[in-house]
Amino acid sequence: MKVHIKHWNAVAQWRWNTGNNDQDDEGDVCGICRVPYEGCCPSCKMPGDDCPLIWGECSHIFHMHCLLKWLGTTASKQQCPMDRRPWVTAERKVADIPNNLS
Amino acid sequence: MASSAVRAQVAAKWQESFARLNRTEPGIAGLMGFSEAWSLATTFLKPYDLNNPTPKPQYDMRQVGMAFDTINKCRRLPVMMEVFLEDLRKSQHLIAREVEVHMNLYESDSDPETVRRLIFRLVEWYNAWKPTAELGQTIISAYTLAFQTHLFSILPASFARGVKTLVAATLERTISQPSDQHDRALWQAFDALSLIERYETLIASVGYEYIEAHVLEECIGKWAEPMLASLRSWMIDKIVPWMLWPFARGASNADEAKTMMQGVGSRFDFHMHKTLCDLRTREIFDIIVDFPDSIGALQDLKECLQRVDQRAELVQSIRRSNKKRLLHPGADTKDILLSYVSTIKCLRIVDPPGVLLFKVADPIRRYLRDRPDTIRCIVASLVGDGESGDSLIDDNEPIQPLQQPEMENYADPDWTPEPIDAGPDFRANKTSDIISTIVSIYDSKDLFIKELQVLLAQRLLAIKDGNLDRERRNIEILKIRFGEPALQVCEVMLRDMTDSRRIDQHVQSQKASIVHPTIISRHFWPALETSGIVMPGQFKALQEQYAQDFSVFKPDKVLRWLPHLGRVHLELELEDRTVEADVPPLEAAFIELFSEKNTWTVDELISRVGSVSRSAALKALATWVDRRVLKEDSENLFRLLSVAEEPTPGAKNPAPKPAVGEDELPPVMSVQQQQAEQMKVYWKFIEGMLTNLGSLGLDRIQAMLKFAPGYDRTIEQLGGFMEAAKREGLVTVKDGMWKLGK
Amino acid sequence: MASISTRRLHKELSEIRTEGCPCGITLLNADNYETWFFSIEVLGESLYQGEVFKLMFRFDASYPISSPAVQFVVDQNSQAPVHPHVYSNGHICASILGTEWSPVLSVSAVCVTLQSMLASCKVKERPVDNDRYVRTAPDNPKKTRFQYDDDTV
Numbered sequence: 003m004k005v006h007i008k009h010w011n012a013v014a015q016w017r018w019n020t021g022n023n024d025q026d027d028e029g030d031v032c033g034i035c036r037v038p039y040e041g042c043c044p045s046c047k048m049p050g051d052d053c054p055l056i057w058g059e060c061s062h063i064f065h066m067h068c069l070l071k072w073l074g075t076t077a078s079k080q081q082c083p084m085d086r087r088p089w090v091t092a093e094r095k096v097a098d099i100p101n102n103l104s
Numbered sequence: 105m106a107s108s109a110v111r112a113q114v115a116a117k118w119q120e121s122f123a124r125l126n127r128t129e130p131g132i133a134g135l136m137g138f139s140e141a142w143s144l145a146t147t148f149l150k151p152y153d154l155n156n157p158t159p160k161p162q163y164d165m166r167q168v169g170m171a172f173d174t175i176n177k178c179r180r181l182p183v184m185m186e187v188f189l190e191d192l193r194k195s196q197h198l199i200a201r202e203v204e205v206h207m208n209l210y211e212s213d214s215d216p217e218t219v220r221r222l223i224f225r226l227v228e229w230y231n232a233w234k235p236t237a238e239l240g241q242t243i244i245s246a247y248t249l250a251f252q253t254h255l256f257s258i259l260p261a262s263f264a265r266g267v268k269t270l271v272a273a274t275l276e277r278t279i280s281q282p283s284d285q286h287d288r289a290l291w292q293a294f295d296a297l298s299l300i301e302r303y304e305t306l307i308a309s310v311g312y313e314y315i316e317a318h319v320l321e322e323c324i325g326k327w328a329e330p331m332l333a334s335l336r337s338w339m340i341d342k343i344v345p346w347m348l349w350p351f352a353r354g355a356s357n358a359d360e361a362k363t364m365m366q367g368v369g370s371r372f373d374f375h376m377h378k379t380l381c382d383l384r385t386r387e388i389f390d391i392i393v394d395f396p397d398s399i400g401a402l403q404d405l406k407e408c409l410q411r412v413d414q415r416a417e418l419v420q421s422i423r424r425s426n427k428k429r430l431l432h433p434g435a436d437t438k439d440i441l442l443s444y445v446s447t448i449k450c451l452r453i454v455d456p457p458g459v460l461l462f463k464v465a466d467p468i469r470r471y472l473r474d475r476p477d478t479i480r481c482i483v484a485s486l487v488g489d490g491e492s493g494d495s496l497i498d499d500n501e502p503i504q505p506l507q508q509p510e511m512e513n514y515a516d517p518d519w520t521p522e523p524i525d526a527g528p529d530f531r532a533n534k535t536s537d538i539i540s541t542i543v544s545i546y547d548s549k550d551l552f553i554k555e556l557q558v559l560l561a562q563r564l565l566a567i568k569d570g571n572l573d574r575e576r577r578n579i580e581i582l583k584i585r586f587g588e589p590a591l592q593v594c595e596v597m598l599r600d601m602t603d604s605r606r607i608d609q610h611v612q613s614q615k616a617s618i619v620h621p622t623i624i625s626r627h628f629w630p631a632l633e634t635s636g637i638v639m640p641g642q643f644k645a646l647q648e649q650y651a652q653d654f655s656v657f658k659p660d661k662v663l664r665w666l667p668h669l670g671r672v673h674l675e676l677e678l679e680d681r682t683v684e685a686d687v688p689p690l691e692a693a694f695i696e697l698f699s700e701k702n703t704w705t706v707d708e709l710i711s712r713v714g715s716v717s718r719s720a721a722l723k724a725l726a727t728w729v730d731r732r733v734l735k736e737d738s739e740n741l742f743r744l745l746s747v748a749e750e751p752t753p754g755a756k757n758p759a760p761k762p763a764v765g766e767d768e769l770p771p772v773m774s775v776q777q778q779q780a781e782q783m784k785v786y787w788k789f790i791e792g793m794l795t796n797l798g799s800l801g802l803d804r805i806q807a808m809l810k811f812a813p814g815y816d817r818t819i820e821q822l823g824g825f826m827e828a829a830k831r832e833g834l835v836t837v838k839d840g841m842w843k844l845g846k
Numbered sequence: 847m848a849s850i851s852t853r854r855l856h857k858e859l860s861e862i863r864t865e866g867c868p869c870g871i872t873l874l875n876a877d878n879y880e881t882w883f884f885s886i887e888v889l890g891e892s893l894y895q896g897e898v899f900k901l902m903f904r905f906d907a908s909y910p911i912s913s914p915a916v917q918f919v920v921d922q923n924s925q926a927p928v929h930p931h932v933y934s935n936g937h938i939c940a941s942i943l944g945t946e947w948s949p950v951l952s953v954s955a956v957c958v959t960l961q962s963m964l965a966s967c968k969v970k971e972r973p974v975d976n977d978r979y980v981r982t983a984p985d986n987p988k989k990t991r992f993q994y995d996d997d998t999v
Contacts, residue, residue, distance in 0.1 A: 013669035033950035
């Protein structure tokens with residue numbers, strides 16, 4: 003017997019590719035607003051591309067809007083809220099994506 | 105001395121009497137004349153036996169008149185009256201005998217004509233014995249009183265029955281032939297014997313009963329049109345003419361009659377309203393069910409209630425029939441809701457301030473609150489998911505934001521005090537629309553939003569043609585009702601749908617795939633039942649390829665498949681046939697495995713797709729058995745029918761049939777299931793309690809759980825959970841005490 | 847729309863309600879998203895054995911981007927701990943409440959930090975400039991520019 007698939011209406015969830023591949027994780031949260039990465043920051047209504055993440059060279063990740071709000075204050079001294087090292091936004095390269103097989 | 109004084113006194117008395125009787129006549133001529141007059145007068149007055157064959161002798165009325173005159177002059181009239189009444193008393197047995205004869209006859213034949221004859225005969229007796237008018241009203245009144253007192257003392261109870269029958273007959277006749285004067289004599293006879301005063305209540309009851317019968321005949325089950333107006337004119341045209349006989353006798357003109365009838369007329373009018381009010385009160389449950397085809401009855405009821413104070417009875421009636429016919433486990437939640445909505449609409453007509461509604465609604469609302477599927481029903485109706493045509497939503501009602509109960513505004517010039525039968529917790533609900541009223545069954549609207557999310561998720565995942573217009577329109581309407589922030593989650597769900605299509609179009613344009621996923625945002629969709637199934641063979645390859653293509657398009661995102669959701673359209677190419685099928689993923693996964701080899705045991709299949717329950721696996725296999733693609737050769741061993749086989753005649757279907765009507769909606773966890781899931785967290789607490797304390801009642805468990813962090817379940821929810829735990833054998837219950845199962 | 851602080855504080859509060867406060871910390875009052883009160887004591891051996899203090903948190907709308915104003919409550923029922931970094935009016939000189947604040951900190955984290963500040967105390971004494979400071983101190987300690995001469999807290 004041969005099974006020919008004609009059409010497959012599948013369902014999937016999207017996740018930010020944070021390098022965390024744990025299948026059953028409850029999901030990491032943004033350290034600033036405590037909302038999951040796949041949720042949206044307090045100033046946004048739509049998750050995903052409208053409320054993206056920002057990666058630091060220090061490997062810490064936040065909702066971009068949350069981090070920018072923090073960096074916008076003088077109190078931040080332009081430091082990462084997690085490790086208080088100067089914030090440097092990481093250059094994300096497609097090649098870094100672990101799942102990429104191309 | 106003394107004796108001469110006595111003698112003198114006696115002599116004076118005698119002289120005085122003599123002078124009175126003899127008057128100024130010479131000798132004793134006056135005395136003689138008085139004696140004759142006395143004799144004539146008393147003989148003339150003496151009650152005469154009508155049954156005596158010899159006729160009553162004729163008297164020269166001039167002589168009789170003179171005799172009375174003489175007696176009067178001698179101031180002997182009072183004594184004559186006493187003698188007359190004594191004679192009357194002695195003759196009363198004549199009447200008593202006749203009454204007895206007639207009434208014995210009536211009691212045996214029940215012919216009201218016998219009573220009519222008796223009445224006429226009694227009038228004859230009465231007239232025959234009645235003193236002449238010239239003796240003055242005092243004597244006639246004394247006579248009448250004595251005659252009637254005696255008469256009433258001998259009339260048996262059955263006489264009243266006879267009178268009632270006769271009166272009823274006069275009513276019938278007046279109604280059918282208004283100009284007929286046949287009964288005039290009877291009414292005059294009643295009047296002559298003072299029977300109308302004596303039987304006034306009885307006569308009125310004839311009228312009442314007639315009105316009752318008429319109202320029932322005209323109005324039972326007829327609710328479309330208001331009946332009061334026609335009943336009122338019926339009263340004026342038919343009942344009032346008859347009422348003139350007993351209640352306006354002696355009236356010389358219409359105005360006089362009107363004045364005399366005022367009191368009794370308003371009692372009759374009241375009775376008509378009360379009869380209709382009672383009837384509608386008894387019928388109210390079905391009137392509500394029939395709404396809006398019963399508007400007439402409701403308008404009547406409103407008017408009746410203003411005349412007859414029966415509001416409490418109406419409330420009782422609705423509550424009683426609701427309890428008996430509506431608020432029981434056999435009734436559909438949807439029907440209860442529809443009936444509640446009808447009740448709201450009906451009672452708004454009957455009692456605009458809403459006091460009655462408030463009292464009636466309370467038990468319905470409490471009952472609905474305890475039903476697990478009430479919210480689901482309401483939400484389904486809100487999004488126009490009514491399987492039947494009936495919708496809770498009134499299309500005439502504008503879509504408006506939910507109303508919050510308002511504080512009373514006493515500064516409002518239109519403010520009116522609450523009706524007197526409003527209870528202390530009555531809240532005027534004038535402005536609320538139906539949906540607000542229903543939603544307010546619950547303290548919070550969050551539950552509705554959650555249920556809405558579940559429903560929307562099911563419907564979105566079931567969409568095949570990609571047309572979201574209906575759901576989008578629903579959400580827009582719900583935004584007006586519930587407010588935009590509450591619906592934000594639903595907005596995200598809708599956007600996921602459109603984004604999925606855009607992404608798919610892009611991915612397909614780069615590299616065509618037969619996979620077309622709906623990509624959803626976690627945290628914004630209701631908990632989707634987790635399932636660990638792994639799609640085998642080419643399915644897995646397709647998933648991986650698509651996920652890769654997706655990540656090329658969206659480099660910072662990855663896909664996590666929810667393999668148990670969705671549908672697969674596939675074609676099986678067998679040796680002698682091809683089979684096309686549109687199936688859930690598990691069915692597809694199993695049949696894919698049969699392309700590897702022809703026979704599989706259920707356990708082998710389950711282990712290849714990861715974790716799936718045995719019953720789900722058997723159900724999936726049954727789909728293929730039904731389509732004659734697989735056959736269960738022996739228990740739990742399935743074989744691919746590469747070449748079609750006819751089913752063995754008489755062989756029992758080995759695979760369990762899927763449950764009839766099991767819905768094909770995506771397995772989104774209902775709010776109930778989600779709650780049960782969360783409840784499991786508390787199982788440890790309960791287990792600990794029962795381990796330490798042996799057995800506990802539900803309220804005790806509830807009280808102790810209150811100490812567990814974040815515990816916010818109601819005792820009903822706890823009860824449901826414990827029942828579920830019992831089914832799983834974790835606990836047992838006896839006399840309301842819960843214990844850990846062995 | 848709810849402000850940033852409301853959402854964040856809502857999350858913190860439900861976390862406190864479900865998981866409880868750190869040991870020795872008790873939530874006294876959180877009726878709104880502006881002012882919360884906690885009781886705090888040092889468990890185990892310390893100079894403050896048996897003493898319970900009351901902490902007040904005041905949040906503005908941009909919390910956690912801006913730090914909360916935190917101080918010990920001083921009234922007829924409670925006193926500020928006698929500590930080299932705690933003024934008698936309750937104000938606290940701690941760098942994490944000022945220049946070292948980070949939005950990833952939380953109410954619980956602040957409580958724990960203050961708890962360990964007390965636990966590690968060697969001498970029970972007021973800051974040297976206590977009297978002068980208290981005389982001129984603003985109501986809100988955030989308005990003060992503290993000199994953090996001790997970078998252990």
